[in-house]
Amino acid sequence: MSMKKDKHITMREAKERTGLTSRQIRYYDEQNLIFPARSKGNQRLFSESDLQRLLKIKKLLAAGNSIETIRLKMKTPQAKEIDPYAQLSEFEDSINDYADEELDSLYPVSNRFALLKKLTFNDHDINDQEFEEEN
DNA sequence: GTTCTTACA
DNA sequence: TGTAAGTA
Structure with a gap:
């Protein structure tokens, strides 16, 4: 279950692969649920683990968990x-x-x-x- | 064209 | 959460 290359994933790919909106992704970032790196132009650079986290967050949120609960849980x-x-x-x-x-x-x-x-x-x-x- | 922050509904 | 504005 090891993650391979933590290649930089763009916001576009993050949206496509998680089905979340950029608004939601930025909000979860703001809530310290994910910790994407930043490019020199301040662009978010997601890692594979960030993507997995986003999917996990999506699942937990759908299950009725609050942001706070998810933060503690993860x-x-x-x-x-x-x-x-x-x-x-x-x-x-x-x-x-x-x-x-x-x-x-x-x-x-x-x-x-x-x-x-x-x-x-x-x-x-x-x-x-x-x-x-x-x- | 895409992403970012801030701000309003 | 969606969307608009003004940037980078």
Whole structure:
């Protein structure tokens, strides 16, 4: 999951690849949710991580989270490098994001992440269920 | 032509 | 958030 070349991405490409408006992108920047570099002409130079963040922000916003919540939830890129637990936390959040989606039944398992969440983070739910021995 | 900041609705 | 103005 490593990001390759942090090539400079223009505002145009950022808009195209995230589906966000330039207004929204600048606003999220103003809210310190992304930290794009700047060219000599003060133009924003986005990195691949900035793009991923924007997509993440879009998802969290759509899920009803506030800017403040998102800021805390995502922390800063620098913090993630320093704190190993930040990455673990991010992974769990990622799992939860997927698990929030519909899970009709376990057969077939159409959403592995949802199943993983059920088995990993909701022990109480599982204990409440009645499993019939099938083996 | 595109992006940036500031400001108003 | 959209849009207009004046720049770079």
